[in-house]
Amino acid sequence: MDSGRSIETIGIANSGFIGIEPEILVPNNIERELRLHEIAEPKIHTKIAGDGREVELIKYRNSAKVSIITEDRVEGPITCSVLVSPRARYVLLNDKLLGRLKVVLLDFGEGIWCF
Numbered sequence: 001m002d003s004g005r006s007i008e009t010i011g012i013a014n015s016g017f018i019g020i021e022p023e024i025l026v027p028n029n030i031e032r033e034l035r036l037h038e039i040a041e042p043k044i045h046t047k048i049a050g051d052g053r054e055v056e057l058i059k060y061r062n063s064a065k066v067s068i069i070t071e072d073r074v075e076g077p078i079t080c081s082v083l084v085s086p087r088a089r090y091v092l093l094n095d096k097l098l099g100r101l102k103v104v105l106l107d108f109g110e111g112i113w114c115f
């Protein structure tokens with residue numbers, strides 16, 4: 001969180017990614033690039049997938065600050081936990097993180113949103 005490292009990437013607002021705290025799911029390469037193991041102790045965390053399966057992820061609690069940057073506005077930074085999945089291909093933002101970033105999803109299928 002205070003490592004001074006940052007990346008800029010595209011994240012997907014996932015309406016089915018729910019949690020009790022702000023979380024972001026990232027692929028392994030982002031975990032390595034940010035050197036998250038130097039910031040927080042990783043823990044095994046279990047999430048329930050949409051089909052009911054239990055999925056084990058690596059969790060770095062309160063280890064990142066996330067902002068949304070648009071042409072005319074910046075929201076954040078919001079402190080959140082980082083979940084890492086070796087199967088992840090995209091960065092996903094959960095419901096609590098999206099709410100704190102003031103994102104309102106207008107059309108899920110078309111990817112239309114606003115603040």
